[in-house]
Amino acid sequence: MPLAIETTRLAKRFGRTTALHGIDLAVEQGAVFGLIGPNGAGKTTLMRVLLDLIRPSSGRAAVLGREPRGAGPALRREIGFLPGELRLEGRISGHELLRHYARISGRVAPAAVDVLAERLGLDLGRQVRTLSKGNKQKLGLVQAFMHRPRLLVLDEPTSGLDPLVQQEFLAMVREARELGQTVFLSSHVLSEIQQAADTVAILRAGRVVTVSDVESLRLTAIRRVRVGIADATAQQLQTALAAIPNVTELAFTELGGSDGDGTRMTARVEGGIDPFLKAIARFTVNDLVAEEPDLEESVLRLYNTDASDGDEAGAR
Numbered sequence: 001m002p003l004a005i006e007t008t009r010l011a012k013r014f015g016r017t018t019a020l021h022g023i024d025l026a027v028e029q030g031a032v033f034g035l036i037g038p039n040g041a042g043k044t045t046l047m048r049v050l051l052d053l054i055r056p057s058s059g060r061a062a063v064l065g066r067e068p069r070g071a072g073p074a075l076r077r078e079i080g081f082l083p084g085e086l087r088l089e090g091r092i093s094g095h096e097l098l099r100h101y102a103r104i105s106g107r108v109a110p111a112a113v114d115v116l117a118e119r120l121g122l123d124l125g126r127q128v129r130t131l132s133k134g135n136k137q138k139l140g141l142v143q144a145f146m147h148r149p150r151l152l153v154l155d156e157p158t159s160g161l162d163p164l165v166q167q168e169f170l171a172m173v174r175e176a177r178e179l180g181q182t183v184f185l186s187s188h189v190l191s192e193i194q195q196a197a198d199t200v201a202i203l204r205a206g207r208v209v210t211v212s213d214v215e216s217l218r219l220t221a222i223r224r225v226r227v228g229i230a231d232a233t234a235q236q237l238q239t240a241l242a243a244i245p246n247v248t249e250l251a252f253t254e255l256g257g258s259d260g261d262g263t264r265m266t267a268r269v270e271g272g273i274d275p276f277l278k279a280i281a282r283f284t285v286n287d288l289v290a291e292e293p294d295l296e297e298s299v300l301r302l303y304n305t306d307a308s309d310g311d312e313a314g315a316r
């Protein structure tokens with residue numbers, strides 16, 4: 001069985017900007033493969049090469065065993081593509097627009113469009129130009145999924161979606177995997193990739209920094225945590241957390257003076273959060289906020305790259 005996606009020393013230059021510096025990637029059929037990286041890393045460029053929307057400067061790409069260049073509509077029908085910047089014809093309804101796309105993608109099961117629209121909460125009767133950004137994104141997702149393509153290439157698929165719809169999208173990805181479809185998706189949000197993907201490639205400044213399974217990424221996640229404790233002093237909290245090695249940068253504010261309204265604490269938790277939660281659970285917790293793990297801090301530093309060192313690949 002050929003790989004779903006294979007690139008060999010794939011490079012793309014735009015004038016003096018090098019967007020991709022020789023990318024080697026292999027995506028197995030049936031996998032959910034996440035591409036993650038900061039702005040300007042080259043995620044969109046890579047996807048556009050795979051879809052033959054742009055041509056590589058050097059190197060090779062193969063999609064479902066074929067070179068995108070010259071493979072034409074037959075390969076295109078096997079792919080469901082959600083572009084990062086969706087441009088949709090506005091003066092027709094969602095229904096009409098999807099009928100138009102179905103003529104290109106072919107083989108759309110009669111009920112598929114309605115089922116997907118219903119799941120995402122999208123009104124297909126409305127004129128496309130009157131839809132909000134999130135609803136346009138839903139329309140883009142419906143057109144990518146509706147013909148059950150062998151390969152889904154999704155550029156920032158949850159951009160603009162509210163959290164409930166994001167969860168529905170993640171369920172759609174899981175079902176696609178169960179049906180044997182391959183999903184190749186990009187994001188700059190670590191938690192989203194962790195929920196959706198089995199394997200993750202980290203792209204930075206046009207290079208693959210690492211390819212890793214999602215479980216190992218989870219261990220490296222760094223979170224900032226804020227906690228309000230009703231019945232402990234800074235000293236008590238310090239003592240309770242002293243023996244937990246993955247908790248650092250502790251800072252305390254004691255509230256309320258003599259009668260003691262408790263203490264506010266911030267901390268940096270690297271890796272599993274469970275030991276931290278167990279240690280504070282003996283006190284009365286009023287409030288707990290665990291921020292989204294930070295991609296740059298969690299992942300890029302692990303591989304000895306300077307996360308602040310310019311996002312734009314061409315800047316160097």
Ligand SMILES: Nc1ncnc2c1ncn2[C@@H]1O[C@H](COP(=O)(O)OP(=O)(O)OP(=O)(O)O)[C@@H](O)[C@H]1O
Nearest residue numbers: 014017019038039040041042043044045312313314
């Ligand atoms: N058509 C183009 N002309 C010139 N430079 C381009 C073009 N497209 C992309 N680039 C440059 O290539 C690099 C990679 O951009 P790309 O859009 O692929 O990154 P990305 O990882 O998708 O970023 P984001 O998360 O911001 O969408 C950037 O330096 C960008 O400025």
